[in-house]
Amino acid sequence: MSQSFPVSWSSVEATASQTPVQAEKLPNYDLVLQCQTGHRPEKAAFAELMRRYQSHVDKVLYHLAPDWQDRADLAQEVWIRVYRNVKRLNDPIKFRGWLSRIATNLFYDELRKRKRNSSPLSLDAPLTLDDGELDWEIASATPGPEEDLTTREFYDQLNEAIADLPEVFRTTIVLREIEGMAYEEIAELTGVSLGTVKSRIARARHRLQTQLQQYLDGG
Amino acid sequence: MNPDLDPLNNSMQPSSDPASPKDSFESTTLQRDRFELLSAYLDGEVTAAERKQVEEWLVDDVTVQKLHARLMMLRQGFRSLPVPQPSQPVEQTVEKVLAQVERRPKLSLVWGGSAIAALFVGAVTIISPIVRPPASQVAIKTSQPAVTNSQPSVESDGLLVALDQPVLAIPKEATTPKATTGVKSNSSAH
Structure with missing residues (x-):
């Protein structure tokens, strides 16, 4: 019976117990598996998991909460939750989605706290990116110089346009486009009907495509 | 149908259409519905009939074709959006x-x-x-069996004893003397 186990299981266990340094060489799936073995995730494996997925956490949190200054703290809390609960993840293939969900849940927990504590006026305040904190990392596969400039400009504009969307629209389109959630999942997470999700996504897209028309038509 | 359409109309108004004011509402609604359907189509969140409808538009309607192309570009933009510079280096996060x-x-x-x-x-x-209680518990426990043990023997001895006992023991010790004396006095009176 034990012979019917997939090879990856045994190989992961073997590598995990012998040399934790090899975590860097493991494919994502096996790395998640390794973090699930033992009483608590192994330090080296978990660190490697964080290195691989931190950019995703950053991206999700950035787009959900572009105007929050303490996203680094939130990201840490996301990873602490992952550390505690990674064993509960049934299918390691779904790790990325699961991670997004943890980050999103944390964002909503925080949002609720902040809404309770802050005056309603501040929620209506426009979301600006004027504080100059942003510095964009350009993808490694860089296009040609002149193309690079327009692409960069497009990304800047897109980021700004997303951040300028009213909160409910921004979070909904981010859950859809960046986190890849289905409408039903979004409806469940945000506590609204499917129709509302559909409408919010359409409206967010409508506004974005109107604002970015010049870049979108060019392609 | 969509409760959030009207209240947010100000902030999320679709781009104005150069249609005449009379039929602008109708065309805006139609436009909005079409756009919503197209958007849902993009996400694969449509019924078979809706899909067919959108695909027909995509063949016939240049405006829908153009919108579709734009939305595809937008999606591409979302997907290839560079990761913002982390608010702190990864290694610092790992460490913390x-x-x-x-x-x-x-x-x-x-x-x-x-x-x-x-x-x-x-x-x-x-x-x-x-x-502390063990002593008392033991005492209770030992006394209880003693009672239960003694009971059968009492019962077996005869009902007379059992009948006799209540008369003497149950009622109020304080009153019994009076009662008995009363009875005695009554009987003595007779």
């Missing part, structure tokens, strides 16, 4: 998180330790009354 998760078990040990201590104190307080 590992420090926290390693500290937390220690904290939990402290809590666990105090919980164990509390349990111990609790146990002692619970046990200590028990320590």
Whole structure:
């Protein structure tokens, strides 16, 4: 019976117990598996998991909460939750989605706290990116110089346009486009009907495509 | 149908259409519905009939074709959006998180330790009354069997004894003397 186990299981266990340094060489799936073995995730494996997925956490949190200054703290809390609960993840293939969900849940927990504590006026305040904190990392596969400039400009504009969307629209389109959630999942997470999700996504897209028309038509 | 359409109309108004004011509402609604359907189509969140409808538009309608192309570009933009510069370097996050998760078990040990201590104190307080009672409990336990043991013998001895006992023992010891004296006095009166 034990012979019917997939090879990856045994190989992961073997590598995990012998040399934790090899975590860097493991494919994502096996790395998640390794973090699930033992009483608590192994330090080296978990660190490697964080290195691989931190950019995703950053991206999700950035787009959900572009105007929050303490996203680094939130990201840490996301990873602490992952550390505690990674064993509960049934299918390691779904790790990325699961991670997004943890980050999103944390964002909503925080949002609720902040809404309770802050005056309603501040929620209506426009979301600006004027504080100059942003510095964009350009993808490694860089296009040609002149193309690079327009692409960069497009990304800047897109980021700004997303951040300028009213909160409910921004979070909904981010859950859809960046986190890849289905409408039903979004409806469940945000506590609204499917129709509302559909409408919010359409409206967010409508506004974005109107604002970015010049870049979108060019392609 | 969509409760959030109207209240947010100001902030999320679709781009104005150069249609005449009379039929602008109708065309805007139609436009909005079409756009919503197209958007849902993009996400694969449509019924078979809706899909067919959108695909027909995509063949016939240049405006829908153009919108579709734009939305596809927008999606592409979302997907290839560069990751923002992290608010702190990854290694710093790794370090902080590992420090926290390693500290937390220690904290939990402290809590666990105090919980164990509390349990111990609790146990002692619970046990200590028990320590004393054993004597009484034993006494009760030993006396109980004695009663139950004696009962059958009493019953077997005869109902007379059992009937006799209540008359004497049950009612109020204070009143019995009076009652008996009353009875006696009555009987003596007779």
